[in-house]
Amino acid sequence: MSAAEDVAEVAFAVGYDSPSQFSREYRRQFGFPPGEDGRRLWQASALSEASP
Template sequence: MSPIQFQKHIKLQEARRILLSEATDAADVAFRVGYESPSQFSREYSRMFGFPPKEDITRLRNKYEKRMNA
């Protein structure tokens, strides 16, 4: 992994953490972690996690709720 890829990985992991723990939107988080373009952030997020930010967070929250209710 190149240094730039590593930095992107860290930024996207932090974005995912923020989206899961705070009531905020993807565009705000994109800027907070250093992206200038929300659309670029969404594309890179989707490439890394397999889903766009909103869908990924919804999926993860639903998965967590199912585990808590089991």
């Protein structure tokens, strides 16, 4: 599944009819697009799991 598909899935799950509208509002609220946030969180999670 691609990042765009993931964002669309989340958008529909939280009630948006349009993934692009969800992305715009997400960026306004958090300062970066949802796909970038997902990658950042995934990397942080991977690093914390690697730490003893």
